Amino acid sequence: MAFVIYGAGAIGGVLGARLHSAGFDVRLIARGAHLSAVRAGGLRVESPEGTTTVPVPVYGSPAEAGVEAGDVVILTMKSQDTPAALEALRAVADPSTPVVCVQNGVANERLALRLFSHVYGVCVMFPAAHVEPGVVQARSAPTPGxxxxxxxxxGIDDTGRSVAGAFAKAGFVSEPREDIMRWKYRKLVMNLGNAVTALCGADDPDGAAAEVLALVRAEGEAVLAAAGIDVVDEQTDRERRAGILRMPAFEGRAPDGGSSVQSLLRGTGSIEADYLNGEIVLLARLHGVPAPANDLVRQLAVVAARERVAPGSVPASELLERLRA
Incomplete structure (x- = not known):
């Protein structure tokens, strides 16, 4: 089984490096300065266990990487980049190619299924970072995710079981699940806080950011219930994760705050809020219920990314005041 990992940032970079080190045939797809840095000197992987440089092959597009019979394509880009990525992929990959969405949010799988017949969702619990070209960080050790x-x-099939086995061989905890989207919707509720942290910063001396976070998540739960979407309960999710992810400090560790903070730090100009908080807004509109907190946070995060402001530029107290108005 060979893996074409489309998107070599935090998740794709660490995952690709670990699969490569475990003996699998891996081809990364990256872009820009990151692509140039990895081509020039390999992929530097930093973690609490130390630093390694992995000579994993890297390419600039699916056409350049090639997608052959027997390959599995793993999507690891942010959701806002998925439509364009799928268009590039369909030009070179057979429609029966397995496509595995190792991505947050719940929209990527539906997008992929329009073009490819064998699509898989992955519930991503994987603390990782990418803020510097050529470098990715795995924050959890000894189990990265x-x-x-x-x-x-x-459902589940032999391909899904084989991919789970490959992930396990690379050091991850991975189980095949017939109801994977129930788990992904629970992760979506968790990810509603990504934009809050990006806007308000990781520090919360007066507890205002925690209040905003509670508002957007409670609103998300209410909207999912109104939409009739079955979601894994919080207790079951906590039990699944208990004791697995451990994140000791290490030298050079990137700032806390998650992937949306990293988008602002890198000044990418885009952020995933439309596919996280925006998913709740979409469902709310479809089912005639309000979602003002997620709508406001989503809009402010998109503006922050577009204007390339630093994380923490919106005081949480001001955001809370606007939500209470």
Whole structure:
């Protein structure tokens, strides 16, 4: 089984490096300065266990990387980049190519299924960072992450089991799950806080950011219930993750705050809020219920990314005041 990992940032970079080191045939797809840095000197992987440089092959596009019979394509880009990525992929990959969405949010699988017949969702519990070209960080050790997998929209098959086995060989915890989207919707609720942290920063001396976070998540739970979407309960999710992810400090560790903070730090000009908080806004509009907190946070995060402001530029107290108005 060979893996074409499309998007060599935090998640794709660490995952690709570990699969390569575990003996799998891996081809990364990257872009820009990151692509140039990895080509020039390999992929530097930093973690609490130390630093290694992995000579994993890297390419600039699916056409350059090639997608052959027997390959599995793993999507690891941010959701806002998925439509363009799929268009580039369909030009070179057979429609029966397995496509595995190792991505946050719940929209990527549906997008992929329009073009490819074998699509898999992965519930991503994987603390990682990418803020410098050529460098990725795995924040959890000795287990880098949890990557449970299932076929979309439901079920499991031999390919899914094989991918789970490969993830496990690379050091991850991974189980095949027939109901993977129930788990991904629980992760979506968790990810509603990504934009809050990006806007307000990781420090919360007066507890205002925690209040905003509670508002957007409670609103998200209410909207999912109104939409009739079955979601894994919080207790079951906590039990699944208990004791697996450990994140000791290490020298050079990137700032806390998650992937949306990293988008602002890198000045990419885009952020994933439209596919996280925006998913709740979409469902709310479809089912005639309000979602003002997620709508406001989503809009402010998109503006922050577009204007390339630093993380923490919006005082949490001001944001809370606007939500209470």
């Amino acid at each position: 949890i990557l449970d997998i299932g076929r979309y929209p439901a």
